Amino acid sequence: MIDLHLIGIGTGNPDHLTRAAIAAMNAADLILLPRKGDAKSDLIDLRRTICADVLVGATRIVEFDLPERDSTGAYLDAVDRWHDAIADAWTAEIALHLPNGGTLGLLVWGDPSLYDSTLRIADRLRAKGMAMRVHVEPGITSLQVLTAAHAIPLNTLAAPVLITTGRRLRAGGWPSGVDTLAVMLDGGCAFETLAPEGIAIWWGAYLGMPNQALIAGPLDRVGAEIVDSRAILRARHGWIMDIYLLRRG
Structure with a gap:
């Protein structure tokens, strides 16, 4: 046994x-x-x-x-x-x-x-x-570390949150009936497929590690910065683990 x-x-x-x-x-x-x-x-x-x-x-x-x-x-x-x-x-x-x-x-x-x-x-x-x-x-999840690092609540008042993957976001777009998305396992910045106006993003890589990186703001203003930073970090370390929260309204 x-x-x-x-x-x-x-x-x-x-x-x-x-x-x-x-x-x-x-x-x-x-x-x-x-x-x-x-x-x-x-x-x-x-x-x-x-x-x-x-x-x-x-x-x-x-x-x-x-x-x-x-x-x-x-x-x-x-x-x-x-x-x-x-x-x-x-x-x-x-x-x-x-x-x-x-x-x-x-x-x-x-x-x-x-x-x-x-x-x-x-x-x-x-x-x-x-x-x-x-x-x-059980262990602390990357989603918990992300919200803690940005000092934000996961959900808005009395509202749901959908946890999904970059692959699903890219294939299906923003799911209906929810204004907050937690996106994991995204190998290609799937948020670029969204119309960025009115969306905020909180992004983090290597969360909880000494080389932790954080970017947050309106998606139309910081999206390109995240794409560039992610590419630089991946080239520097040979790998990257990141996660982000998207919120409309």
């Missing part, structure tokens, strides 16, 4: 860890850290730093190479194949390092419930017959 603990670690700042997350890390027999290639080496460096800061016992740390997603073909099909490959990688590491069962910890950016597929990948392992109990330690 594997006890799998999915541990939300926020956006990379060790100060964002909860006591429950720290306890789960120290209770684990093994923590797996995924490597995502040289261009994103500082992502695993952040995970290493978090482990060094909070682990006090005999928890083992093992690094493994995360499979890359094929960018060709239909998006959902490519993601499905990618998740299968990740599940296979987990299975191999578990067989090698926890052959008799035990407690496994995986560190998840933000929170495992919000635009993260770790829970779905765990379901694939159970569907293939692995005896597994799954536990989730």
Whole structure:
């Protein structure tokens, strides 16, 4: 039996860890850290730093190479194949390092419930017959860090918020019935497809990290600045994680 603990670690700042997350890390027999290639080496460096800061016992740390997603073909099909490959990688590491069962910890950016597929990948392992109990330690999300960094409320008074992706915003435009959008996983500045008049944006990259970048203002005045800043930061670091809030009216 594997006890799998999915541990939300926020956006990379060790100060964002909860006591429950720290306890789960120290209770684990093994923590797996995924490597995502040289261009994103500082992502695993952040995970290493978090482990060094909070682990006090005999928890083992093992690094493994995360499979890359094929960018060709239909998006959902490519993601499905990618998740299968990740599940296979987990299975191999578990067989090698926890052959008799035990407690496994995986560190998840933000929170495992919000635009993260770790829970779905765990379901694939159970569907293939692995005896597994799954536990989730919630973490601070990038959306929370974004609103805190800009010192703004997520919603307007008594109004809803829609959390969506850049891909959906680009394909479908602004959804009806809502004036506030939180946009995640946007690889191409989908806000450029909108008529910018009357829209405000609060944007943040590398939230909670030392290289955090923030821009806010009317979209028609700061949109181009965000596009330029994002390109510069991505070239400088080799990767970028960003999120933004859009509000009409």
